[in-house]
Amino acid sequence: DTEVTQTPKHLVMGMTNKKSLKCEQHMGHRAMYWYKQKAKKPPELMFVYSYEKLSINESVPSRFSPECPNSSLLNLHLHALQPEDSALYLCASSQEGRGMYTEAFFGQGTRLTVV
């Protein structure tokens, strides 16, 4: 199984809503990532989890709150978002150890629209 599964595929939410994006992998990867991608732009790194601990936060606003409940799951909690937060949110995972990183596997993303 080399899949990274993201749910939901599409999400429309109001600016006062609270919602969560989910990501799951069963490849035994210990590094997991959240990316944000606007139309016709490259993915931008948001967060990195390493062994279930947050290791990188690329100055992301606090209305985005990541969580890694276990080594297979990654969540992104959303609260009080703005319309400019509308984007494709991508999850990825990769193996890590001794500073060596293998290829990353990406999910198909959640298309988020904030109204």
Add this chain to the structure above:
Amino acid sequence: DAKTTQPNSMESNEEEPVHLPCNHSTISGTDYIHWYRQLPSQGPEYVIHGLTSNVNNRMASLAIAEDRKSSTLILHRATLRDAAVYYCILRVTGGSQGNLIFGKGTKLSVKP
């Protein structure tokens, strides 16, 4: 993070080879060169990676210059399905994280 430079776009004819260049003049000795591609409406997909030697896999070949300041992704016979944005990324292994930082990439169009 070490940066890469790629052409914004390239065109190819179907069933012909495609050479996608990437410059990475500030690469350090332990940086791996990774290539990913993103088809329309999909997440990025791993293509190939290498350190110093040329690499081949079922999808493509990676040719790395001797000084490692540039590399070329080679698709041996382009198909319509290869139309995508191709990203050349340096994966830092010297630090605590080997994060994938995407540049602008090359949009490859394949003509029938």
